[in-house]
Amino acid sequence: MAKIAAVLALIALLGCTARTCQAGYGYPTPVPSTPSTPSPPPPYTPSTPSPPPPTPATPSPPPPYTPSTPSPPPPTPATPTEGLAVGYYKKSCPRAEDIVREVVRDANAGIMAGLIRLFFHDCFVRGCDASVLLDQVDPNSPTEKFGIPNLSLRGFEVIDAAKARIEKECGSDVVSCADVVAFAGRDATYFLSNKKVYFDMPAGRYDGLVSFINETLPNLPPPFATVDQLKANFASKGLTADEMVTLSGAHTIGISHCSSFTSSFSDRLNPSTSDMDPTLMSSLREQCKSDTGTDNTVVQDIKTPNKVDNKYYKNVLSHEVLFSSDAALMMADDTSAAVRANAKDNGVWEE
Numbered sequence: 001m002a003k004i005a006a007v008l009a010l011i012a013l014l015g016c017t018a019r020t021c022q023a024g025y026g027y028p029t030p031v032p033s034t035p036s037t038p039s040p041p042p043p044y045t046p047s048t049p050s051p052p053p054p055t056p057a058t059p060s061p062p063p064p065y066t067p068s069t070p071s072p073p074p075p076t077p078a079t080p081t082e083g084l085a086v087g088y089y090k091k092s093c094p095r096a097e098d099i100v101r102e103v104v105r106d107a108n109a110g111i112m113a114g115l116i117r118l119f120f121h122d123c124f125v126r127g128c129d130a131s132v133l134l135d136q137v138d139p140n141s142p143t144e145k146f147g148i149p150n151l152s153l154r155g156f157e158v159i160d161a162a163k164a165r166i167e168k169e170c171g172s173d174v175v176s177c178a179d180v181v182a183f184a185g186r187d188a189t190y191f192l193s194n195k196k197v198y199f200d201m202p203a204g205r206y207d208g209l210v211s212f213i214n215e216t217l218p219n220l221p222p223p224f225a226t227v228d229q230l231k232a233n234f235a236s237k238g239l240t241a242d243e244m245v246t247l248s249g250a251h252t253i254g255i256s257h258c259s260s261f262t263s264s265f266s267d268r269l270n271p272s273t274s275d276m277d278p279t280l281m282s283s284l285r286e287q288c289k290s291d292t293g294t295d296n297t298v299v300q301d302i303k304t305p306n307k308v309d310n311k312y313y314k315n316v317l318s319h320e321v322l323f324s325s326d327a328a329l330m331m332a333d334d335t336s337a338a339v340r341a342n343a344k345d346n347g348v349w350e351e
Helices: 003-011 096-105 109-123 156-170 177-192 213-219 227-235 241-252 278-288 311-317 324-331 333-343
Strands: 255-257 297-299
Touching: 003 177, 003 241, 096 156, 096 177, 109 156, 109 177, 109 241, 156 177, 227 241, 227 324, 227 333, 241 311, 241 324, 241 333, 278 297, 311 324, 311 333, 324 333
Parallel strands: none
Antiparallel strands: 255 297
16 A cells, blocks of 8 residues: 555544534534444445444443633544444445545545645544534634634535535435545545555544634644654654655645745745745745735645645655745654655655
């Protein structure tokens, strides 16, 4: 399995909890819980439906909702929650994964890149529980969706469309929003990699009822993070430095607002403090100019902006990356070695 597929699969197993969808998002979706001793599922293939869902058990109740004094986010466990299974919806909704894949396939490359980012941002706050989808219900308690790192998230309409089709075919109480987000992130990677990156996605997640805006910044690494900050953030999720470098390769696709690399925290377009390639720096200055104060967007990978490949690592080595957090990967021996290894044209990262 390609390194990027392995890390995405690992992230998909982080912190999955027993919850049901919040009606405020529009999908009150209790998913059948899993038995203590599920039978092993057969392998999943894209053309065939997946194995049967486990028999229901009684999920533990969600933690109390306290918007006035939310508790700090719990660390994501390094080991996956028991009960997830490949092909979870074979009997209850046989075409669930096919439906998600069909909807993702019809999206453009920019939205597909957004779906991968949406999946990551969901899983890094309270685990993969679709809490990033929740709209604000209490006027005094904004949700994750409104946190600074999430204001530029894209792909919500794809999740909505896939969930609507699934509900029409299988009912509203079968497939969780969290599983739809996970399937969509996996399938976006598949299409953007020219179908090189694929892995079986375990399912059976429950959707979160709790979502707090103040849990986004502590959990999601900023674009100006140092290498030590990046390592600490990923370690808190049970991920290694090598896995952090592998996941950073997702910056090979998508777009970024200019403010993400020209802020007061880190101005990558300042030649006195930045090691960015001068030609790229000059180009970005032109692209980011705005007479109206608009926060323009630019591609993250100037070589292959709509393709999941290892060009990102070559860009890191040639100082042609946008974020300080990208450049920071060269500031430690272990992460710089991982960058060089992933930059080799041997298919290890994406094939």
